[in-house]
Amino acid sequence: MSAINLDQRLSSRTLERHPFPIPTGWFFVDYSENLKPGEVRNVELFDQEWVLYRNESGVPGMTDPYCPHLGAHIGHGGTVCGDHLRCPFHHWEYDEQGYCKKIPYAKVMPPIVKKGPILLTLPTLDKYGMIWAWYHPNCVAPTWELPYIPEMEDASGWVGSRRGTWSANTFLQEIAENGVDVAHLKFLHGAPIIPPVDAAYEGHRMKLDIGHGYILGDIHGPGLQVMHFHQNGITATMISYTQPVTAGRSQMNMSFRHPDYSDDAAKFKEAERVVDHMIGAAAGESSAGFEAVDFMVWNHKKYRPKPLLCDGDGPILKFRKWFSQFYVEPQTAAQA
Ligand code: FES
């Protein structure tokens, strides 16, 4: 009998649960209807606290909490003043790009204030009925745009905006990796077969084809996945937009849509069943949706940078290589 291989590669002792920084990209912040003009609130996202607000013209903004003047936390007592966010301490006012627009008691504005923004802000916008923020550790402007999603943006033809939110003690890449890990579909979820998977990568996008057209996925960076399910003559779409709350905690959010089959009761029922199936709520099924089982794994696993794979596994290493483009080294003050 040979001894167990205690190769460093196989030992779990040095492994970490979440070895990566927050990835760069567009991320869901909240549903648009949850932030009214004039509202100011604190949110935890991207491993820090932010002040989220909507100015009186309806434009959302997201800023670092600490005022560049004397460091007051703008999210405690700050208010919206027209198009500006006003710090409670001495009423300095900022626009959504972080420019200081007003110091009510200064005869001359400090020169640095005229040169550029002084308060760190994130590019934010409303799309799909949601607020989105662009996160980049070095404040680089967005390098891609959020795509057009007919299911979310067409005024008619789509129904069933069921939504869900789940918290997972893991990082985004682990959750996204499930998309290419087709073997777990059979063994963890109880799918009848290991479906074939085809993945294509182009810049920040990844296209997935699971089961020869059964699921067609359109992935836009680390924060937005659009998965089209085709089954029994119907289609249903799962739009998922997971948030990196901290380096090791993620908030999974999803919307489910399908064509308006209201003139065909059987199709409508089937579309609803497919949606139930995605979240594991379908009655009398042997397979388990992600709610029941994926979290069990995510909440406790460690990340193996050099996994032991076999020929039946999906294209996990290619996926990881693609995802690594979203990890950007933060610049130090000296480099900036
Ligand atoms: S600390 Fe914000 S205005 Fe003075």
Ligand SMILES: [Fe+2]
């Ligand atoms: Fe899964």
